[in-house]
Ligand code: HEC
C-alpha cells in the first residue's frame with residue numbers, strides 16, 4: 001500500500017517536477033506529524049518553545065483559526081482582516097486599524113512575517129511571547145471584542161474544530177492554551193527572505209549603483225546609521241525599544257505603558273525594514289506615508305525629546321544629502337520579497 005503510493009508520487013513527480021516537501025517528516029507516534037521549519041539562507045535559526053513544537057496538524061489548525069471570523073464577537077472579522085497576506089500581513093494602507101465595532105485603535109497594524117524571531121510583541125512589547133500575544137486581539141474591545149469563554153464555546157460546538165484540536169494536541173476539549181499554541185505555530189511559518197537583497201547575498205543578482213550607494217548610507221554611522229537599530233543583513237531589526245523623537249511630548253507613551261518607567265516614555269519596538277517599501281503607512285501611528293518622510297525624519301525632523309535614542313542625540317542634522325536619501329530609498333526597495341505574498345500556504349485555507 002505504502003509502496004504503491006510512493007511509486008505513484010515518484011511517477012507524478014517525474015511528470016510535474018515537484019519535490020517531496022522536506023518539511024514533512026514522519027508521524028511521531030502520537031498522531032502528530034513533526035514539522036521541520038525550513039529556514040531560508042537569509043535568516044537565523046529560530047528558537048521554538050519546547051512546550052509548543054511545530055506539527056503539520058497544529059499549523060493547519062492555527063491557519064484555519066487565524067482566518068476564521070468565529071474569533072470575533074459578531075463573526076465579521078478575523079486576524080487576517082487586519083493582517084492581510086497581500087499586504088505583507090498589515091492592514092492595507094490604513095494608519096490605524098479598525099475593529100468589529102468600526103472604532104479605530106490608536107496604532108498601526110504590524111507585519112507578521114519573520115515574527116517568530118521577535119523577542120516581544122506589539123509596539124510597546126506588551127506581550128512576551130507569540131503564544132500569549134494571541135489573546136490580546138481576541139479580547140481587545142476595539143479589535144475582535146470577544147470573550148474567551150465565548151470563543152471556546154463556539155469552537156467546542158463547531159462541527160469540525162474539536163476533531164482538529166484532537167489531531168493537533170491530542171484532546172478534543174478546546175482550550176485557550178491550544179488556540180494560542182496553534183495560531184503561534186502558524187505564525188512561525190511566515191518566513192520572508194527572498195528579496196533582491198537576499199538574491200544579491202546569494203550571488204544571483206547584482207545591485208545597481210544607486211542601490212549600492214544606498215546600502216553604504218544605511219550602514220555608515222555618520223550618514224543613515226540605520227544599522228544601529230535596524231540591524232543590517234538578516235531580520236533588519238534588533239527588536240529593542242527606542243524613542244526616535246517623533247514627538248516632543250509623546251502622545252502614546254509606548255513602552256512606558258508596560259514598564260511604568262518614565263525613562264521608557266515614547267519608546268517603541270524597532271520594526272523590521274524587510275518589505276518596507278510595501279508596508280506604508282509608517283511608524284506606530286502610521287503618520288508617514290512614504291519612505292522619504294521616514295528618512296527625512298532621521299535626517300532633520302526628529303525632536304530633542306526626553307529619552308531620545310543616544311544615536312540620534314549625537315546625530316548631526318542634515319547629514320544626508322538629497323542624493324543620499326534617494327539612494328537609501330533605492331536600497332530599501334531591494335528588501336521587497338514578492339514571492340512571500342504568493343505563498344499559498346500562508347493564505348486563507
Ligand atoms: C482590528 C485589527 C486587528 C485584528 C483583528 C488583529 N490585529 Fe494583530 N495587530 C493589530 C494592531 C493595530 C497591532 C499593533 C498593536 C499595538 O501595538 O498595540 C497588531 C499587532 C499584532 C502582533 C504583534 C506584531 C509584532 O511585531 O510585535 C501580532 C503577532 C498580531 N497582531 C497577531 C494577531 C492575531 C494572531 C490576530 C487574531 C487573533 C490579530 N493580530 C488580530 C491589528 C489587528
Ligand code: HEC
Nearest residue numbers: 224225226229242268269270271282283284294298309311
Ligand atoms: C535609534 C534607533 C533607530 C535608528 C538609528 C533608525 N531607526 Fe528607524 N525606527 C526605529 C524605531 C524605534 C521605529 C519605530 C518608531 C515608532 O513608530 O515610534 C522605527 C521606524 C522606522 C520606519 C517605519 C517602519 C514601520 O513599519 O512603520 C522606517 C521606514 C525606518 N524606521 C527607517 C529607518 C532608516 C532608513 C534609518 C536610517 C536612516 C533608521 N530607520 C534609523 C529605530 C531606529
